[in-house]
Amino acid sequence: MVRVNGEEKDIAGKTLAEYLTAANYDMKRIAVEHNGDIVAVARYGETVLMDGDGIEIVSFVGGG
Amino acid sequence: MIPTKEEWNRALEARHGKELHRAFSCATVAVCGLGGLGSNIAIALARAGVGRLILCDFDRVDITNLHRQQYKAGQIGMYKTDALAQNLKEIAPYVSLTVHTARITEENAAALLSDADIICEAFDDAECKAIFANNVLSELPDKYLVAASGMAGLYDANRIQTRKITSKFYLCGDEKSDVQDGIGLVSSRVMICAAHEAHTVLRILAKQFDV
Structure with missing residues (x-):
C-alpha cells in the first residue's frame, strides 16, 4: 500500500506518472513529495511507488 | 523626523x-511576485526588521491592482519593483533592497535568488507557481520555500492555513479557492494568506520550524 495525501491506496508497483495520470492530476499545476523529498518533474516517469511509501501531492490554484 | 539607524x-x-x-x-528573504501576496509579505517583513529583501516582478502597477495590492493611486504605471521599494523605504528606511525587474524563469532563478535564505513564491498564475516551486525545490535544495495556493473569494478566513510539506517547503492557503471561480481576489483574504507566508518566514528565522 502507498499512502497518498494521508489515504492508503493499492498502487505499489506503478510509476508516479502512471498514478498521477490515472487520478487525473494536472501535472502542470502540482508538486509531489515522496518519502520526504520533492520529486523533480522530469523524474515522475521513472519514480516507482513501493509498498510502504508515502506521497503528498500539492495542487496549485491561481491567485496572488 | 526619520529616526537614526541606531x-x-x-x-x-x-x-x-x-x-x-x-x-x-541578518536575514535575506526573496519575494517573487509583488502583487497582493508579495507586496503585503514584503511590508510585513520590512516592518519586522528583516535586513535585506530581494524583490522580483516584471509588471507595472495597474488600476486593477489597487483593490488588494500595497500601491498608491499615484504609482499607477510604475514598475512594481520601484513602487514597492519606494513604499518600503518610507515604512522602514534602513531595509536593504535588491530589485529585479524581470520575469523569473527556470534559467535565471538560481542566479537571482542565490543570496536568499528563504524564498517566498507570490505569483498569480497556477502553472507559474508550480514551475517555480518545483524549480526552487529541485535546483536550490538548501533554500526554504514558502509558497501559496488558494486565497481567492470571500470564503471563511479560517480555511487559510500553513502546512509543512517537506523540511524546506511550506504551503499557505486553502489549496482550493481558485481566482477563476467567483469574484476573484479580495484584499482581506489575500492579506491573510500573505500574512501566513510572512509569519512562516519569521518563524523559520526564529528556528521554529514546526507548524
Whole structure:
C-alpha cells in the first residue's frame, strides 16, 4: 500500500506518472513529495511507488 | 523626523529581543511576485526588521491592482519593483533592497535568488507557481520555500492555513479557492494568506520550524 495525501491506496508497483495520470492530476499545476523529498518533474516517469511509501501531492490554484 | 539607524534598531530590539532582532536583521528573504501576496509579505517583513529583501516582478502597477495590492493611486504605471521599494523605504528606511525587474524563469532563478535564505513564491498564475516551486525545490535544495495556493473569494478566513510539506517547503492557503471561480481576489483574504507566508518566514528565522 502507498499512502497518498494521508489515504492508503493499492498502487505499489506503478510509476508516479502512471498514478498521477490515472487520478487525473494536472501535472502542470502540482508538486509531489515522496518519502520526504520533492520529486523533480522530469523524474515522475521513472519514480516507482513501493509498498510502504508515502506521497503528498500539492495542487496549485491561481491567485496572488 | 526619520529616526537614526541606531534608534531604529534599538526600538526593534526592545520589541523582539536581541537574539530575534539579530536573526531577522541578518536575514535575506526573496519575494517573487509583488502583487497582493508579495507586496503585503514584503511590508510585513520590512516592518519586522528583516535586513535585506530581494524583490522580483516584471509588471507595472495597474488600476486593477489597487483593490488588494500595497500601491498608491499615484504609482499607477510604475514598475512594481520601484513602487514597492519606494513604499518600503518610507515604512522602514534602513531595509536593504535588491530589485529585479524581470520575469523569473527556470534559467535565471538560481542566479537571482542565490543570496536568499528563504524564498517566498507570490505569483498569480497556477502553472507559474508550480514551475517555480518545483524549480526552487529541485535546483536550490538548501533554500526554504514558502509558497501559496488558494486565497481567492470571500470564503471563511479560517480555511487559510500553513502546512509543512517537506523540511524546506511550506504551503499557505486553502489549496482550493481558485481566482477563476467567483469574484476573484479580495484584499482581506489575500492579506491573510500573505500574512501566513510572512509569519512562516519569521518563524523559520526564529528556528521554529514546526507548524
